[in-house]
Amino acid sequence: MALQATSILPSALCIHKEGRSNASLKDTSLFGVALPSNLRGDSWNSQTWKKEKVVAVGPIRAQTVSTTPNTTQAAPKEKKTLRKGNVVITGASSGLGLATAKALAETGKWHVIMACRDFLKAERAAKKVGISKANYTVMHLDLASLESVRQFVDNLRRSEKPIDCLVCNAAVYLPTAKEPTYTAEGFELSVGTNHLGHFLLSRLLLDDMKQSDFPSKRMIIVGSITGNTNTLAGNVPPKANLGDLRGLAAGLDGVNSSAMIDGGEFDGAKAYKDSKVCNMLTMQELHRRYHEETEITFASLYPGCIAETGLFRNHIALFRTLFPPFQKYITKGYVSEEEAGKRLAQVVFDPSLTKSGVYWSWNKNSASFENQLSKEASDTEKARKLWEVSEKLVGLA
Numbered sequence: 001m002a003l004q005a006t007s008i009l010p011s012a013l014c015i016h017k018e019g020r021s022n023a024s025l026k027d028t029s030l031f032g033v034a035l036p037s038n039l040r041g042d043s044w045n046s047q048t049w050k051k052e053k054v055v056a057v058g059p060i061r062a063q064t065v066s067t068t069p070n071t072t073q074a075a076p077k078e079k080k081t082l083r084k085g086n087v088v089i090t091g092a093s094s095g096l097g098l099a100t101a102k103a104l105a106e107t108g109k110w111h112v113i114m115a116c117r118d119f120l121k122a123e124r125a126a127k128k129v130g131i132s133k134a135n136y137t138v139m140h141l142d143l144a145s146l147e148s149v150r151q152f153v154d155n156l157r158r159s160e161k162p163i164d165c166l167v168c169n170a171a172v173y174l175p176t177a178k179e180p181t182y183t184a185e186g187f188e189l190s191v192g193t194n195h196l197g198h199f200l201l202s203r204l205l206l207d208d209m210k211q212s213d214f215p216s217k218r219m220i221i222v223g224s225i226t227g228n229t230n231t232l233a234g235n236v237p238p239k240a241n242l243g244d245l246r247g248l249a250a251g252l253d254g255v256n257s258s259a260m261i262d263g264g265e266f267d268g269a270k271a272y273k274d275s276k277v278c279n280m281l282t283m284q285e286l287h288r289r290y291h292e293e294t295e296i297t298f299a300s301l302y303p304g305c306i307a308e309t310g311l312f313r314n315h316i317a318l319f320r321t322l323f324p325p326f327q328k329y330i331t332k333g334y335v336s337e338e339e340a341g342k343r344l345a346q347v348v349f350d351p352s353l354t355k356s357g358v359y360w361s362w363n364k365n366s367a368s369f370e371n372q373l374s375k376e377a378s379d380t381e382k383a384r385k386l387w388e389v390s391e392k393l394v395g396l397a
Contacts, residue, residue: 085214086161087348088113088205090141090198091170093122096222096303098129099341100167104348105135113161115141115152115170137161143170143197145184146394153204164214165348166205168198168221168279177268180259187393188252188259190268194275199282200394210294216354220347221283223300223359223377227276230374240273242382249389280359280373281383282390287357288380289387299353301360302371303343304335339366 243262250257
């Protein structure tokens with residue numbers, strides 16, 4: 001869905017994450033436009049595996065109204081704490097994740113735990129953008145390994161830092177991949193990393209966040225306009241479609257089952273979009289199951305199209321040359337990494353964004369609003385089934 005070989009202007013935009021050898025990891029945030037219509041994409045590069053994917057997104061609000069989970073405004077909390085908040089951000093060594101870490105650290109009210117695959121890369125990035133050492137800690141996390149996720153949580157608990165907010169930002173973006181690559185446990189890389197890795201991380205940290213005495217606890221997942229088929233960007237082929245989840249239920253191993261969630265033929269761009277639908281469904285299911293009990297605010301968002309990012313370094317030169325001005329002057333959907341980072345940081349701490357179960361977007365005036373999810377991305381029954389299948393795959397059921 002990213003860049004079509006026959007297209008002069010790419011129909012996708014991505015979001016970045018941390019990189020690992022042939023594949024690339026990046027923080028996620030997208031907004032793009034395709035030749036036929038607007039698009040946006042998120043992405044990240046994975047190093048040990050090779051793959052890249054692009055998604056496109058358009059600077060548009062949802063085109064059709066669809067159902068969304070019942071949302072509730074978090075009640076004001078009387079208790080207050082003078083300590084800094086502790087926020088975990090996955091994929092914080094570059095792109096959106098790094099920009100968000102910087103925005104939060106500069107408030108002086110947050111200590112950022114940069115959960116990254118490449119420890120040295122994260123340290124250098126934090127130093128380069130001027131984040132004070134007193135305001136961040138780098139910890140190793142490889143979302144493409146469920147064992148690494150568990151080890152990260154164990155190490156976090158040993159640090160005895162209370163966890164007040166989790167930002168699931170990292171994502172694998174493999175738009176041009178012709179063949180699937182896999183995680184340590186044998187799942188297709190995009191879904192295994194973007195969805196299953198974050199699913200396990202979110203579930204394991206729920207109990208820790210329940211213990212927090214922080215006034216406003218939040219769990220945030222970066223979504224994507226490309227996974228919402230009620231937008232022009234979401235209708236750029238290949239469109240996201242989880243089907244009946246037969247491929248996911250069978251293990252996504254490409255041997256005994258398809259490497260695609262819907263059981264179809266592998267498509268790198270679609271795999272990314274499907275994983276974003278999973279992210280948004282997971283956020284809603286977390287809201288339904290845990291918001292009232294825990295008072296944690298669960299939300300997803302689309303911060304806009306980041307057209308100038310290392311995410312595109314593996315794309316053809318024509319794409320890298322034309323896409324930024326295309327977003328700036330044609331679609332008007334261009335958003336800098338710095339601005340996107342401020343938007344994500346806003347969802348972390350802004351008192352006006354405490355509603356749980358919401359998918360946040362921003363208009364052309366950079367004002368936030370509650371956007372609508374597509375029919376599939378807000379399907380209550382599909383969210384329940386996805387939850388149950390995912391629990392089995394990550395060993396929680």
